[in-house]
Amino acid sequence: MFDTNPAHLFTLTELLNVEPPREVLDFADFWQKRYQIAIDVDSSPRLSLFNDDKHPEFDCFNLSYQSTDNFEISGWVLAPKNTPVTRGIVVGHGYGGREHPDFHLPVSGAVFFFPCFRGLSRSRHPSISEQPSFHVIHNVKQRDDYILRGCVDDLWLAVSALLQLFPEAVGHIGYMGISFGGGVGALALPWDNRIQRAHLNVPSFGNHPLRLQLPTIGSAAALQEFQNKNGSVLDTLAYYDAAVAANHVEVPIHIAAALADAVVTPPGQFSIYNALRKEKQLFVLDMGHSDYARKAEQELALLSELQSFFSTL
Numbered sequence: 001m002f003d004t005n006p007a008h009l010f011t012l013t014e015l016l017n018v019e020p021p022r023e024v025l026d027f028a029d030f031w032q033k034r035y036q037i038a039i040d041v042d043s044s045p046r047l048s049l050f051n052d053d054k055h056p057e058f059d060c061f062n063l064s065y066q067s068t069d070n071f072e073i074s075g076w077v078l079a080p081k082n083t084p085v086t087r088g089i090v091v092g093h094g095y096g097g098r099e100h101p102d103f104h105l106p107v108s109g110a111v112f113f114f115p116c117f118r119g120l121s122r123s124r125h126p127s128i129s130e131q132p133s134f135h136v137i138h139n140v141k142q143r144d145d146y147i148l149r150g151c152v153d154d155l156w157l158a159v160s161a162l163l164q165l166f167p168e169a170v171g172h173i174g175y176m177g178i179s180f181g182g183g184v185g186a187l188a189l190p191w192d193n194r195i196q197r198a199h200l201n202v203p204s205f206g207n208h209p210l211r212l213q214l215p216t217i218g219s220a221a222a223l224q225e226f227q228n229k230n231g232s233v234l235d236t237l238a239y240y241d242a243a244v245a246a247n248h249v250e251v252p253i254h255i256a257a258a259l260a261d262a263v264v265t266p267p268g269q270f271s272i273y274n275a276l277r278k279e280k281q282l283f284v285l286d287m288g289h290s291d292y293a294r295k296a297e298q299e300l301a302l303l304s305e306l307q308s309f310f311s312t313l
Contacts, residue, residue: 089310205241205242246272255283283301
């Protein structure tokens with residue numbers, strides 16, 4: 001079924017028939033306990049003016065807040081300048097990190113939080129490599145201390161920070177995450193009922209048994225190499241499978257998944273979509289993590305769908 005070329009083009013029929021992996025018995029219990037630990041942390045959010053530029057639609061702020069393990073997370077906040085805040089959206093970045101907030105997201109009345117997950121960009125730390133191939137294997141042999149656990153905590157505490165600073169958004173919280181941020185979002189969503197709907201774009205960390213076999217130039221390649229040298233990592237990764245987590249999601253989800261992607265293998269992306277049991281929407285991309293002929297056209301169409309999807313948030 002699967003080609004040895006990382007950029008292999010799959011058919012939609014093939015991808016819609018990929019089944020998620022089997023769930024370990026205490027998967028839900030593990031994450032429910034983690035969520036309770038995380039939300040007991042006082043996020044102590046702090047805002048300061050981002051710069052002196054006057055954006056016509058947003059007030060721009062630097063963001064800092066406290067996460068688990070005494071980790072300080074930094075990023076940005078965009079607050080609507082001309083309308084009251086009626087909803088809030090946390091936006092997760094890819095493994096390239098984030099150097100600035102996005103000003104083009106099509107959700108009116110939303111305050112946008114752009115946290116940088118621990119070890120990356122504004123939340124860099126000397127003990128954690130910013131390189132994806134090293135970040136993704138950080139503490140991978142230690143289930144409770146694996147880097148992705150901390151990144152999920154960072155997302156939950158971004159929601160806490162948003163609600164503390166903008167309580168008018170309670171009951172109207174969304175999430176958008178791309179690639180790395182999409183996978184982290186899938187892991188976080190089932191256990192946090194403060195989030196009402198989410199969009200995941202070419203999400204990572206879906207179906208680790210397949211990710212550890214399929215050719216890729218993305219973070220899974222580092223996991224494959226680590227496993228070849230150090231023995232199986234599935235004992236840990238079984239608890240960090242975004243496709244398994246998706247089976248527990250209860251809120252509406254919009255997913256953009258690619259037919260070809262050398263960085264995040266499409267069967268992993270579609271495993272997440274296929275595992276969703278509740279309301280879901282699919283936007284099929286020709287390619288992910290790459291330039292291609294219809295990229296600009298598809299990006300505009302996707303933004304239009306997201307405007308509609310989040311209009312009821």
